């Protein structure tokens with residue numbers, strides 16, 4: 001498309017840029033139009049080097065809640081986000097954008113790394129009930145007065161939300177906002193009794209959406225799961241649920257030697273169980289073979305449009321059966337571009353339950369300026 005065509009469709013950008021400059025001179029920041037926000041959120045997805053699911057970047061639905069900064073309202077709108085994204089299992093890609101950082105005021109912050117996460121309760125013996133990844137946030141929520149859940153390995157954490165000026169507060173997620181899938185297996189009837197489950201919607205909640213120099217620190221967004229994220233990582237990693245030895249034993253595999261490939265075999269059955277269970281429950285899920293092919297379709301499409309696609313090989317190649325997927329057999333280059341979803345170091349600290357350092361601390365990160 002030539003510049004002439006762009007101008008015909010969208011008008012001359014010079015006018016908009018002049019208006020933005022004037023607004024920045026006046027207020028220190030500027031407000032995106034709805035179209036800019038929608039386009040920015042979609043292109044931020046398109047620019048995500050680590051995401052294999054970008055073929056659908058253009059279908060992202062955007063809820064504009066820039067009017068919301070109060071923690072309780074963020075919690076309510078986040079529960080609505082989950083309901084609207086879940087739709088009984090017909091999951092759709094959705095982002096809700098809350099108030100941005102401005103020079104006058106930081107926007108709200110969701111401490112949880114995802115809207116739905118399972119608690120990790122550290123025991124006295126160093127063991128953890130639940131998801132070890134969330135031990136810090138679980139302790140922080142308890143420190144804020146959350147009484148804790150029933151103590152199962154899959155207790156849904158409350159949201160911990162901070163709005164400008166006020167400290168963080170916790171808010172329980174309403175049950176009807178959280179869809180979960182119980183894991184069964186296509187051949188082993190006993191599998192169900194293991195009591196394994198996972199939540200249907202992965203909704204990243206602590207990445208900043210950065211568009212045109214403006215940072216939206218609370219902009220939860222979700223797609224749908226690729227089975228391996230659950231079956232080969234969340235439930236299998238040794239620093240997460242670490243279930244391979246447990247599953248292998250129940251499958252009657254020889255765990256006395258690595259060379260029986262008991263880990264590999266347990267991984268495959270766990271991943272079959274995830275895909276089978278999501279399918280049976282009518283919950284959208286993709287598999288790594290399909291998604292690898294789609295990613296290459298995406299790449300081809302973008303390249304034909306003259307847009308280079310950045311990608312991080314180590315994130316794109318699935319954690320099981322890499323070489324059986326086409327993405328393994330080529331290289332990619334990362335490309336850092338904005339708009340983008342970015343991890344701020346303080347946000348990573350918050351997700352570990354560590355409050356940001358006090359502003360008087362000389363080592364503290366600079367206060368948000370509104371423009372990044």
Ligand code: ARG
Pocket residue numbers: 053114202204222223224225226229230234
């Ligand atoms: N890997 C993360 C998890 O297992 C989710 C990341 C986003 N995934 C996605 N399919 N949109 O919870």
